[in-house]
Amino acid sequence: MTIPDMTVDIGGLKLQNPVMTASGTFGYAREFEHYIDLNRLGGIIVKGLSLEPSKGNLPPRIVETDCGMLNAIGLENVGIDAFIQDKLPFLKTLCPPTIANIYGKTVEEYAMLAERMEPFDAVKGLEVNISCPNVKEGGVAFGSDPKLARDVVKAVREKTTKHLMVKLSPNVTDIALMARVAADAGADALSLINTITGMAVDLSTRRPKLANVTGGLSGPAIKPVALRMVWQAVQAVKIPIVGVGGIMNATDALEFMMVGATAIQVGTANFVNPGSTMAIIDGMQAWLQKEGLNDVKQLIGTLVTN
């Protein structure tokens, strides 16, 4: 039997297959080089980067919950300069495109990050994380305010010629509105969802289980929410959607594509099984063959609802 065509195009960026790694769950890729063949990935999205190194939140930063986990890492990262100097040379040697996930505390910071990344050809795209608080606007998350979201995406668009993916926050009332705002502001693709704000309590100590009190929920628990939001975003905009949230295996990944995602990202599953991405690629391919489909693109948006 012929091997199905797994290539997809997420709005100007071609991937050899739809399976990417979700930011913050894959380090800077090198962490996984002993476990998987990095060159088989569809794309590599690195840990969220800021202008300056950031030390992140006080521990404890993670706690397991039913069918998922909460994290409050606080966007600890080496900073964009150390990324370019220490991490990029290795990423450059790999075939899959490197996508830099960026976040700022102000619109200007986002713009500066995009500008700073522009000369580095090894970075094929930017993923803009808008799920963080805007310090100038009293801590409102960029991703939950349409105007702030538009400002950020526009500012980044002006500074970059790279592929621009905007990562939407699920902590909003109307995801379709946020999707339209990001698309209209110049995004080439949208990725969703980021983690859902949550909380866990230790009854015996009367304390929150995370030092930060609240954290972001990820893993199988959020898959139904992610699927629903991807579905709504697909209806709302014409640009490609990248599905993220609770994808643990090939079945999950295929469901997201059936709902309309052009590609997917694997997050928490990387912790559970560092080989998850490989198993997902193989499993998707096997399913397509079994179904007699010779191109993964034939699956996108084929959900039957009537």
Add this chain to the structure above:
Amino acid sequence: MIAQDTIVLWNQPAAPGYYRMGLACATGFDTARPGQFVMVRTGTEATPLLRRPFSLLGLIREGDRVTGIEILFKVVGKGTQRLSRCREGDRLSVIGPLGNAFLVPETCRQLILVAGGVGVPPIRFLAQSMLEREGGFSRCVVFVGGRTKDDLVCITEFDLPGFLLDVSTDDGSQGNQGMVTRSLEKALDAGPADLICACGPSGMLKAVSVIALERGIPCQVSIEAMMACGMGACLGCAVKLQDDETRYRHVCVDGPVFDAHRLAW
């Protein structure tokens, strides 16, 4: 380090609530050292989702080859409960060996080991690996402490040539009555030491570290943190050092063994 399916060789109660498990590993552990740990997937369902970290208790050898590992765990929640129900022949996915190890310099002649409660595994592995050391030590004492005699797990394992075993329980049900740190202080008053290596509850480790610092003795401790990945990817296992306010270290890759005098307790 690699991820592999291992086969349970044995899983035996070692004390009330404690189990000692042997796992056959096809490969990967030939160079594993005391202090290193593994991440074990306790089942295949979505809960418990994440792997659980366990220190190596020792290696299983056949001739020159390492054919497996041993861990020792206390049942404290869902994951360890599941592990406790594993039987011979079951399969468990294991990643390891992970993290750094205790480092006993060649010049060390007087070594003190301290294990509290579930801190026994890496200390037992360390004690055992020290037997192979040429020239040996002039003094080697292992202090083991627990709340009651039921928390003294695998202490017969410290019945090693050249090692002196000193046992304490909080309630006096076995050995000296009181904290293990009291016995440690007494011993240090009686004679010097070149290095202290310890593992156990963080309160005990802190006390040991203070005792060592007061006497100017180097001290290495194996510490715990909540972990999601065990391989430096999630940045969940943060720990702060005294002399570096600018960033956190990560227990899974920079540890679990740290210079006790550098930790911001």
